[in-house]
Each structure stands twice: as C-alpha cells, then as structure tokens.
Amino acid sequence: MSATTLQTAGEETLERVRDLPPSAKLVAKVLEYNDTLTQSELADETLLPPRTVRYALNRLEEEDLVESRFSFSDARKRLYSLNIE
Numbered sequence: 001m002s003a004t005t006l007q008t009a010g011e012e013t014l015e016r017v018r019d020l021p022p023s024a025k026l027v028a029k030v031l032e033y034n035d036t037l038t039q040s041e042l043a044d045e046t047l048l049p050p051r052t053v054r055y056a057l058n059r060l061e062e063e064d065l066v067e068s069r070f071s072f073s074d075a076r077k078r079l080y081s082l083n084i085e
Contacts, residue, residue: 016063023048023056028065031082038077 017028023046030045031037037045043053057080060066064083071077 016065017060020059020063021056023052024059027053027056028060028082031066031080036079036081038071038079040077042080 017025020028026046026048027042030042034041034045039050039053039057042048042057043050046053048056057066057068061068066080067083068078068080071079
C-alpha cells in the first residue's frame with residue numbers, strides 16, 4: 001500500500017470513528033499505536049473498566065473498524081487490531 005493510500009484509509013477511518021462514543025475513540029487510538037492487544041490489555045492501557053472496553057470494541061466492530069482473532073497462546077482470549085483498510 002502506498003503512503004497516499006494509507007493516508008486516505010486513515011482519513012476514512014477517522015471519519016467513521018468521529019460519531020462513536022469517547023470510549024470507542026480511545027480504544028481505537030490505543031489500537032492505532034499498538035498493533036494487537038487483548039481486551040484486558042486494552043483495559044490496562046486505556047484505564048477503562050473491562051465492561052466499557054467490551055462496549056467500545058462492539059461499537060468498533062459494528063463499524064468494521066476492528067478485527068479480532070483468537071490468540072494462539074491462549075484460545076480463551078481474542079486479539080484485537082485496528083482495521084484501516
């Protein structure tokens with residue numbers, strides 16, 4: 001992906017995040033700086049309660065802004081990353 005394409009994708013992501021609750025914006029920003037985190041790691045990084053992080057992740061998933069997958073090291077956990085494509 002070229003730098004221009006990445007910039008455009010980033011701008012589109014910002015547009016879609018703009019109308020979300022503050023907790024979802026914070027989770028998206030933390031995921032922007034950290035490639036992949038679990039829900040508990042997001043709670044630690046954002047200082048938000050786990051329930052709020054879960055709500056934020058659900059809202060971000062509804063907007064197709066977050067990708068999740070199972071952790072290979074612990075199948076009980078999911079790994080979340082920002083979807084900027």
